Amino acid sequence: MASRFAASRGNPWMSALASPPFASTPCWLAVGGADRLPACYPINGAKTSPQSITQHRQERTAMSTIKTIGDDDFAALEAQTGDAPLLLIFSAIWCGPCKAMAPTLEDIADVYTPSVAFARIDIEQAPGLAEKFGVRTVPTLVLRRGGQDKLRHVGVLTRTKLAAMMDEACQEPQA
Missing domain, CATH: 3.40.30.10 (Glutaredoxin)
Structure with a gap:
């Protein structure tokens, strides 16, 4: 029985998508990109809640x-x-x-x-x-x-x- 990735071996783009780093990536992230993430979805462990973003902007304005x-x-x-x-x-x-x-x-x-x-x-x-x-x-x-x-x-x-x-x-x- 052939490997399920056998068809992608000749195409470097397909083999990149089939590689292990993308195995745990949600499909909507791989297809849509990071710009389509919900506002509070953590990227690389960063806290990106709407409250923390607003607080950062207020601190930046206060120190301006x-x-x-x-x-x-x-x-x-x-x-x-x-x-x-x-x-x-x-x-x-x-x-x-x-x-x-x-x-x-x-x-x-x-x-x-x-x-x-x-x-x-x-x-x-x-x-x-x-x-x-x-x-x-x-x-x-x-x-x-x-x-x-x-x-x-x-x-x-x-x-x-x-x-x-x-x-x-x-x-x-x-x-």
Whole structure:
């Protein structure tokens, strides 16, 4: 009697699927992939319950060096920063590119916080600021210094380009 895997010996893809590592894998995982897992299914022993994910996001937000401001807070923040550079990050909670760029912004903010102030503005929570700065697309980054716009970028930036922009802002002589 032939082995049940004999037919798969000539096809490397079939032999890979028939190999022992896949023997214990549920069929829906092998076919659908990890992106189709239920939210609380442990992957590699990680705790991925909705509560732990929410707690991690809240801790990350609490430790953030980027302040979230509204229409009323902007004047006080600009007075507080004085002639130091201020990066305004216009975003929205529903914006996918904004969410994708958030970790990069957090990392850059951790590096440049002593010399550059960072402020996140949700365009739905602060429509007055979005109108004042002419923001029509998110994400929009506006770098201000001494009450004047120095740089403006619409769209996602890579970590390298954002770091170059921050370096330029920090090296510019104060007027």
